[in-house]
Amino acid sequence: MDKRTDYISWDEYFMGVAHLAALRSKDPNTQVGCCIVSEDNKILSIGYNGFPKGCSDDEFPWRREGDPYDTKYFYTTHSELNAILNYRGGSLEGAKLYVSLFPCNECAKAIIQCGIRTVVYDCDKYDGTPSVRASKRMMNAAGVRYYKYQKTGRNIEISV
Ligand SMILES: Nc1nc(=O)n([C@H]2C[C@H](O)[C@@H](COP(=O)(O)O)O2)cc1CO
């Protein structure tokens, strides 16, 4: 009997995990998920965007506009930073990061400084904004390779 041939690829698997993690986000506008993987394709860490520990999802603001103190932007931890901070196993040197939305400039700094060498992203809806331009500028300078995930069109359905 031959082995199955329709198994998912590594990229489908890790981007799928990133998208699954995003479903945990409480952000009403943008849910982002991230999966960090070793050079030999072992999952090291996972994260999604949300408020820090102790900062209640029901009390802190989710709005996008108004006094910055009362918007989510001062309080959300991005999926990429959460995935980096969730990793307690030592070094992320040489790791790959899969993320459902292109990293911002703040996460780019953390990605570079922790030694991640490759970023695979899906959506790039903030391309051209100062944050994403700065992020690409830093990753280019630091030699962090980034490429867009190539959708395969496969529909992965899981019943839970
Ligand atoms: N790469 C990213 N990872 C993230 O986790 N985020 C989070 C921060 C916010 O919670 C949300 C963006 O909200 P909005 O501006 O699209 O309503 O996604 C945002 C970006 C974009 O740079």
Ligand SMILES: [Zn+2]
């Ligand atoms: Zn970020």
